Amino acid sequence: MGKLKTRKSLLKRYKITGQNKILRRKAGKGHLLAKKSSNRKRFLSKSVLVKKQNSTCILFYTNI
Template sequence: MKTHKGAAKRFKVTSTGKILHRKAFGSHLLTKKSAKRKRNYQKDYQVAATDKSKVKKMLGA
């Protein structure tokens, strides 16, 4: 099965098998957002357990 290129750009698989993603809404309308909120947009977060199998399928892993 081919890799879903849109998913490949948005998700990263770690060496231990975790799937990471970035949070949405962190690239525009930043003046109204607090420094703490903007800082948290920079982090990578784990994909929810319920979505993990779907994302793995899209990544061809």
């Protein structure tokens, strides 16, 4: 089996902290913002930690 290529799209979508935890953005903040309340938009703009089950897969494909 050859070398695995790193997935560059993963590195653009996620931020890896110093303790190998992964931050992601919430969905729903891209468009159609006029009908959403300011409280909801503020809640959607915050980063969230990725769950442990998914983070192992992301770390594997980023070759870290």
